[in-house]
Amino acid sequence: MEPLLKVDNLKTEFRTLRGIVTAVDGVSFEVRAGEMFGLVGESGCGKSVTSQSIMRLYDEKKLARHSGLALLDGENLLAASQKRMRQIRGRDVSMIFQDALSALNPVFTIGWQIKEVLRIHQKLGNKESREKAVDMLRLTGIPSPETRVDSYPHELSGGMRQRAMIAMALVCKPKLLIADEPTTALDVTIQAQIMEMIADLKSSLNMGVVLITHDLGVVAQTCSRVVVMYLGQIVEEGDASDIFYHPLHPYTKGLLESSPSIRTKRGAPLHVIQGSVPPLDKAGSGCRFADRCPYADKLCSSVPPMLVNAGATQKVRCRKLGSIESGV
């Protein structure tokens, strides 16, 4: 089956005061229709830049330069005109964000904002689009949507706002939804509700979802394929069960062992990844994780490792794979 989204060797460079910085460096992955795909990493790893590049949201005259391919149903988004992108955004690909309060315009009702998306893409009558907005709000689990449709963002609770934003993103039934930390600002009980709702809508609309998050737990509970990023590169890719039960890259291992969960022993010192993520422009020529890696040797910091197959469904970017696995 052809993938819905095929990203191939995506590279995004930013022009900054200190010269050109490569924020995303050769990222490739595929997302299928009806699949939830996880893009995991800590702040500064380039996971959000990846999604914004695919959506072409950066100022390409002054700030960003893209190369590579991002094929949505065979059409290269990176080569599309801005006019074509405006048609695609909101209709074929939608995004939802962490902070619904700033993603919704405070001076319009949520109904108005959902209808605005329909006005842009579908030229529907007022009554029809209102009905659609109400339906969409109902679908996202907002109680009494007929009255809620006329409320302003600040009149809703955090969870409700998130639902309203999702309704706005999904009203044109997009093929692909990019969810950038959609539940990070929410409480766990609300987070569970929202993730469940996204998963349900994904199946009923047969849409592909790219879930961008730093929360390993959320990914484990929802995604079938997972990519782990570090400093603009994919360090490991695999099925969720590969990543969580059989992690190969020292960074993935470190992340899993260092976050407290039922896997870690209560009270005992947690596993620690030494140091902190260096600034992008300070990344060395070799493996970018080398100076924090317990397995690294001299060659690691000079020879850049390739992303290689490790098993049928897993890929990993590490030179020391053999010796790590044999426990040396």
Place this chain on the structure above:
Amino acid sequence: MPDERSALALKSALREQRMLVLRSALDKRMAVAGFAIMTVIVLLAVLAPVLAPAGPYEINPLDRLLPPSSKHWFGTDALGRDLLSRTLYGLRISLAVGGSTALASSALGLLLGLLSGYFSFAENIIMRICEGMMAIPPMLLAIALVAALGSTSFNVFLSLSVAYMPLVARVARSSTLSVREQTYIEAIKSQGASWARVLFGHIAPNVMSPIIVQTTYIFASAIIIEAALSFLGAGVPPPAPSLGNVLYDAKSVIFSAWWTTVLPGIVMMLTVLGLNILGDGIRDVMDPAG
């Protein structure tokens, strides 16, 4: 032994930090330009007695209204006084009045703003008074005060300070309101710090940067208003050569002797421009994230 070594390391760390601050300040072009312009202007004013070719009050009836020449760079005015000398001495008075106004109104405004931002009971009293004062244009307020108190340099300074103070107080108050909600203020309170320590030791340094910027703008604005007051006859009393007085004297010959207005005017403009550039530069330098 280890103490000495660590003291040494500390000293070098301090030196390094100072170099870092200096270097990042030198990176800010606006700040450097503004600082350079103002240094030149202040030096010119301070060294006026040395630099000026003649005394500011020296009347020479034979040399009336001479155009700029190698002897009189700025020409002479209707009484035959050397305009360059009068401009340099005028700069002194204008800078003194403007500078002291800026300092006094900022200091007082900062204090009132801090208090009214921190104590809600003080807020209502101080801010209502300030709002009342701000309803009157500073120019009118200054004229009224000078008219009531008599026109001397000190009264001009006094009335301008009173007129500008509410402006600073408002800025200081709104900054205080936001700074006092910061967690580091809570942190220091949880140590049991007294209100004075919290307000003056921890809030004030964080309120300073918009105030200092404001101060330079007031400085510039006070020079202009002082000139305007002199022009209206309510400023520094003639024949003292404030920039306003120099321009006032040139009013009657504005069409026959252009240099009497244009050249002192350019000096005043450069001063005001320099102060504004300096203000913007200081804002860049003071941003802690630099």
Place this chain on the structure above:
Amino acid sequence: MRMENQAVLEVQGVSKVFSTHVKINRKRLVVRAVDNISFTVRENETYGLVGESGCGKSTAGRTIMRILEPTEGKILFQGENILERKAEGLTRLRREMQMIFQDPYSSLNPRKPVGKIVEEPLLIHRIGGSAATRRELCLEALKRVGLREDQFYRYPHEFSGGQKQRIGIARALILNPKIIVADEPVSALDVSIQSQVLNLLQEIKTSLNASLVFISHNMAVIRHVSDRVGVMYLGRIVEECDALKLFRRPGHPYTKALLSAVPEPSPNLRRERVELQGEVPSPHSPPSGCAFHNRCAYAKEICAASTPMRDEVEPEHFVECHFAAELLRVNQTQRVMAEPAILK
């Protein structure tokens, strides 16, 4: 063994009521942010205070620290009611209780070098004598949290989030406190930095022989660090017990729902979720009776009518629920967030 430890801090029936500017029927609307909570922190233990946003856990922490004055109740520190202390005694007390804040970006004064930030408590409490000894103490504190002495004169913005939190910890430990109240100390940090800071906190707590009150919304973190846990909902502690027991066999329906919502980083471990209806009600108008009854799957008539009392259902296990004992019996068989025997 832990039972024998002395109580250091006893919070008895403390409430914090905020009056708002909103008026209804000429009466000011009040919010009971903390509603009659009681708990005890023992020597050398970590007491976890967990709950969702708006449950009052941060207000509770600030009330214990007396950053906020409690509206009613008693707070006993080593047996003495600190609410009766006036200025002088209070300052001395503050030396014994230190706080670590959530946001490392706003909890450090951007205009002060870190050396000064760490030194400030010494100045306020007039400890350390000469400037030289004070500086020694500061350097030692910085070293203990893993910072270098050449960073003494650096300003906060030159540090990363994790390092800033270390500075916050240095400021808290320099006075050798008996109690450290940590309000969401790792919530703003990246996963790989979180573990560094959690380990450091644990280390510092042990070396100071101090007790830790750890406030967090993150169940996994709470589970990892705490000896005993109090679960807060709408200003009340609805359940309190030994951490191990709480995560195995929660007694309150809310705790159960909360635990079941925590996503575990194990794809095959999909817990039976306890659905929670709707969202946390507004603290302006909490429901009658048990505050949780309108979202509770087990609610009966009595729940809306009367407020459940704090009930010791088992030794050292307190629950505010009319049906706690019954539910515990049912839960006996199902483990909710237990440590799995083997994890491949």
